[in-house]
Amino acid sequence: MKNKKINTIISLLGSLLFLLGFVLLIPLIVSLIYRESLARIYLIPAIISLFLGVITRFKFREDEISLSTGMLVCALGWIIISIVGAIPFYLALDYTYIDTLFETVSGFTTTGITVFSNLSSMPKSILFWRSLIQWLGGLGFLTFFLIVTFRGQSGLFQLFTAESHKINMSRPVPNIFKTVKILWGIYLGFTVLELIILKFLGLSFFDSITHAFTTLSTGGFSNYDQSIAYFQQAGYTNYKIIEYVIILFMALGGINFLVHYKVLTGKVKELWQGIEMKYFWGIIVTITSLILLDHYLHFPLILNKLEETIRHTLFQVISVLTTTGYGTRDINAAFFPALAKQLLLLLMLIGGCVGSTSGGIKLIRVVILNKLFKRELKKISYPKRAVLPVVVDGNIISDSEIFRVIALLFGWLLLIVIGGGITALTSDLPAWNSFSGIFSALGNIGPFYFSVEKMQSLSITIKITYIIAMLAGRLEILPIFIIFNRRTWRG
């Protein structure tokens, strides 16, 4: 029984490595196009992946898997492909292996915290690989889990997260593989659309495709140290429109892709009718307004700078809410006063919609917690025996689902306390700034309240903590705890 389980795990991980082997050929081609003579750095990990993939697939047979095994495979899968995916960075650049692993995990989990500097001097294929892993990670985590659990007991993936739950509840077609195809189709379509628009607005083809990758995946890696502020600084005439376009596509990346599917098939009302979408727009309007209010309590209102201020504010709110993490202004700057800084931290916790590429706790969980809170208040005024279910979009949320949401929130807070503590203990960062780093890592956001140079110089302990946090956030906490549970490894 035990061997059977471990065989299944190895076999599934082998399949994933096999796939990674082929994916590594894409930056290889890019390096050939740009005549970088870096073929070696992609061929080595590609061959390792394909070799391991083939022998594990031949040696081990797959079997039905349980929920805990599915979670375990998801967690281990992303760790393994990050370990291999880091090899090109390690071979091409002058960083320690831990730093390149950090960058790769930050990529696959679509976190976007970078420990690399002087990005614009790097080989093109390296920058391409860096943005491609974000694009693959964006929809990849969800896909991999759907496929892994689909092999298991029927209805299993319903149990897992609100994410797969919602996907299952309202997926357009009963066949899971067709659903996955539709999701990737929409993802690819939006990416191509953004690529074309950015190219049209004056970006190079290379900048257009890499930024399209990291916008739709809400990843946030840019080819420039200045992030999106680069386009203004480098004198792009269309920089304002570029910023608005990126705002639009970040928002698209943060919305449930099944909502996109419905909108694309004619049900445009879906964009604002579900409660999660109402929260999405409501939060954007409210938080943007509050930050503007806070800003103008600290700075004079100059009319011909009003558009600029609103644009920077809106950009940052959508960037953090969708967990993209692009910047046109440093969130640590005086431009964002104390309340603004608090609100951006709050947005880091919340995150985007389920079924999107966003990280964070996800809006629907905030909705559920809010409804639960109101229900408990109501209970006090109602007769003792009144039954008051928690209803979201007409569906009763079961007690066991509510408990899962709470466990997620509690695990999240626990990791914030632990990670913030480790950061504070092993660095010279103040208490608040230490917390912001772990908020950002766990929410797969990117920015935090200290400088990128500071991040690069932090201890290995902190970097490993953040690697675990980035994975934990992307896997929605529970699988990470599952790894450390002995029972999971038993038969």
Next chain:
Amino acid sequence: MKNKKINTIISLLGSLLFLLGFVLLIPLIVSLIYRESLARIYLIPAIISLFLGVITRFKFREDEISLSTGMLVCALGWIIISIVGAIPFYLALDYTYIDTLFETVSGFTTTGITVFSNLSSMPKSILFWRSLIQWLGGLGFLTFFLIVTFRGQSGLFQLFTAESHKINMSRPVPNIFKTVKILWGIYLGFTVLELIILKFLGLSFFDSITHAFTTLSTGGFSNYDQSIAYFQQAGYTNYKIIEYVIILFMALGGINFLVHYKVLTGKVKELWQGIEMKYFWGIIVTITSLILLDHYLHFPLILNKLEETIRHTLFQVISVLTTTGYGTRDINAAFFPALAKQLLLLLMLIGGCVGSTSGGIKLIRVVILNKLFKRELKKISYPKRAVLPVVVDGNIISDSEIFRVIALLFGWLLLIVIGGGITALTSDLPAWNSFSGIFSALGNIGPFYFSVEKMQSLSITIKITYIIAMLAGRLEILPIFIIFNRRTWRG
């Protein structure tokens, strides 16, 4: 029906005012003893209270009350006695009425945030009144709720909070009034004991009784601007022992009084056998060790200062965990590095044991959330239909109780976000420091990460926010929301 309900509310509030009228005679006597000729400032509110108390008790008749009415009466009760209890401060001192109301609410809720300065120059009877309201508030909130709900449907108070729930579950005698008598007996006994010890160690009788009041009530008001650090600075030879004695009695104030009852009746094991006590001691040891570790990573270890460092650390950990808020060191000082500051903020959230005079979310809720989290992790590895209850000290915690705990936590976080935001918006405090103020107010602690002078200078908006937060924390959140619910006021 509606009139009947409002009559009951008025009648109960009248009883409370009537009681307050008599209580106000105590500082009146103190002022006569010290020949301060301040009788007037106590007589005026006493007469108002007695007058209002008498007419409402004669005019209105009481009736059975519902849970929501009980909560409403508790919330309104403490607001009304604070409004009247502030009058002596307002008449004797040169502060605005809002400032004196703030101080009174801070007193009754045992928060201990002060907006008064030059305490040692104040009339003795004023300082006495200031510490007496903390002593009355310490056990008063619990008592008042027990008595109010006892009038209602039988078993009603079981529903309310873990506090009254636990009291009911394990109260020593079936009669509620006898239970209350036992609680106050223990409270009074400990207070007298501390008074005697402090007097013996060299404090004046006045300092001994007032500090005994504010230790056991975990209130934290001191007669000195320097708080407990005063005794060292003023050259008391026994200052070390004084500090250890206060550590001991703060801990006693933070422990469930029913545990004290059991210990006093011979069951000494109760001090460490229940899970809440295990958490209590475990947290003290763990957090003290972590803070010491953090401290010594930033400061050299000087052996003949080791005892002092441990003493200051232990003092602050127990002071914050029990929500007393006394200080021998400013928590904002470099003595407590970044991790220490984070941990003290975390302790502000947690608070002491149920059935104690502490504020905060209370340890037992942290236990329940932790057990729930572990249960949810277990669920993943267990067969789908396995029933895994949340068990605390051998008792199964019902789903509805878990939901109440979560609602409390969610309401708490909500108020922290709102209160921290208001502080940041209407002051020049940074984000982190703004949050610390509302953590302290809501947890009924006292200290925060800015200076007392800064607190005194903050806007009325912030002061009113903190007044609401202090009441909300002491009433455990839900009753405050109940006030703003229209349904509560209906029949």
